[in-house]
Amino acid sequence: MPEITKSEILNTLKKIDDPNVDKKHFLLNSIKKLDLRENDLSLDISIPVPQTAINEELKNKLANAIKEDFPQLQNIKVNILAKITSHSDKRKDAILPGVKNTIAVASGKGGVGKSTVAVNLAVALAKDGANVGLIDADVYGPSIPLMLGIKERPKVYQRDGKVVMHPLENYGIKMISIGFLVDDDAPVIWRGPMASGAVKQFMSDVDWSELDYLLFDMPPGTGDIQLTLVQTIPLTGAVIVTTPQEVSLIDARKALKMFNRVNVPVAGVVENMSYFLAPDTGKKYDIFGFGGGEKLSKELHVPFLGGIPINPKIRIGGDKGIPIVFDLPDTEYSEIIMDISRNLAEQVNLINLNAVSKVEILLDNDED
Ligand SMILES: Nc1ncnc2c1ncn2[C@@H]1O[C@H](COP(=O)(O)OP(=O)(O)OP(=O)(O)O)[C@@H](O)[C@H]1O
Numbered sequence: 001m002p003e004i005t006k007s008e009i010l011n012t013l014k015k016i017d018d019p020n021v022d023k024k025h026f027l028l029n030s031i032k033k034l035d036l037r038e039n040d041l042s043l044d045i046s047i048p049v050p051q052t053a054i055n056e057e058l059k060n061k062l063a064n065a066i067k068e069d070f071p072q073l074q075n076i077k078v079n080i081l082a083k084i085t086s087h088s089d090k091r092k093d094a095i096l097p098g099v100k101n102t103i104a105v106a107s108g109k110g111g112v113g114k115s116t117v118a119v120n121l122a123v124a125l126a127k128d129g130a131n132v133g134l135i136d137a138d139v140y141g142p143s144i145p146l147m148l149g150i151k152e153r154p155k156v157y158q159r160d161g162k163v164v165m166h167p168l169e170n171y172g173i174k175m176i177s178i179g180f181l182v183d184d185d186a187p188v189i190w191r192g193p194m195a196s197g198a199v200k201q202f203m204s205d206v207d208w209s210e211l212d213y214l215l216f217d218m219p220p221g222t223g224d225i226q227l228t229l230v231q232t233i234p235l236t237g238a239v240i241v242t243t244p245q246e247v248s249l250i251d252a253r254k255a256l257k258m259f260n261r262v263n264v265p266v267a268g269v270v271e272n273m274s275y276f277l278a279p280d281t282g283k284k285y286d287i288f289g290f291g292g293g294e295k296l297s298k299e300l301h302v303p304f305l306g307g308i309p310i311n312p313k314i315r316i317g318g319d320k321g322i323p324i325v326f327d328l329p330d331t332e333y334s335e336i337i338m339d340i341s342r343n344l345a346e347q348v349n350l351i352n353l354n355a356v357s358k359v360e361i362l363l364d365n366d367e368d
């Protein structure tokens with residue numbers, strides 16, 4: 001009987017319709033081991049999503065697809081390993097050696113829900129099993145400690161003659177805030193170099209250990225401070241948060257252009273306060289208009305990650321310091337945010353794969 005090859009298996013796997021594997025990029029580099037003995041096949045596949053996104057159903061889907069195409073096989077064992085891909089970048093590796101990916105959460109306009117989205121995406125990725133950190137870089141109004149219910153200040157200690165800060169932790173994520181550097185009552189007028197100095201310090205002097213994703217809650221807008229920051233942080237990609245109405249979209253466009261200018265890929269657009277679902281009737285009201293975020297994504301050829309409805313439960317989560325994805329995981333709002341976080345993980349992976357030379361992927365395809 002002719003040997004089954006890696007590429008034949010790959011062809012079968014490519015046909016699978018599952019959000020975790022349907023992107024052809026996912027599988028190109030993903031078969032780590034193929035062991036064929038008589039009629040027994042053992043397959044190790046790595047999938048670049050957080051571990052809990054991989055479930056029994058997915059394993060069965062893979063095994064069944066193989067069984068169908070290769071009926072001669074009697075035993076099929078599929079092992080799936082979650083291996084989140086890393087952005088390979090010299091600057092990042094020098095300053096954040098244990099961090100795989102860095103993502104800016106930005107908006108052209110203030111008050112669109114950027115911090116709410118950043119906090120909930122961070123907690124959502126962590127709920128799926130990723131190691132996540134969050135840097136509150138919003139010099140105008142650091143709000144992440146409040147949204148994560150964190151009241152204490154970070155501990156500082158010496159290591160090898162260097163001052164190291166310990167990040168604070170809640171809901172499975174690590175966090176540091178620019179708010180810790182300033183007094184609540186004494187407003188600071190930040191300038192670009194000061195803001196970038198503080199954020200540099202957060203990258204190099206905080207004990208982040210190993211992280212899959214480090215998110216940055218950016219100051220709103222596209223001025224000098226924002227531009228300095230996006231040039232300072234070695235970014236894998238950016239998420240742009242907008243609301244559906246035109247005034248917000250105009251500014252979101254500017255934010256997209258800013259990232260283009262500094263060659264940072266936009267991982268996607270999130271439309272926040274998309275619509276309101278009436279709790280009594282379930283009727284949908286488009287308070288700020290309809291579909292603006294998705295239209296913007298199409299127009300500028302960037303992925304649309306999803307739309308989050310407007311709902312008091314989301315605001316209350318922020319005010320009381322318990323993000324909704326943690327507090328009320330079974331609501332449709334949390335499910336929507338979990339979906340957006342998975343779309344983001346997928347896009348970050350695609351950014352990383354596109355950065356890998358195509359030749360390398362092809363060569364890796366058919367060894368053994
Ligand atoms: N989807 C939503 N539904 C209801 N309230 C929301 C939603 N998103 C955000 N909010 C609320 O809107 C307010 C502004 O949100 P948030 O602070 O996250 O915005 P921001 O863009 O970070 O603002 P800033 O530009 O000031 O940093 C907060 O009170 C928040 O709880």
Ligand SMILES: [Mg+2]
Pocket residue numbers: 114115116138141143
């Ligand atoms: Mg904010």
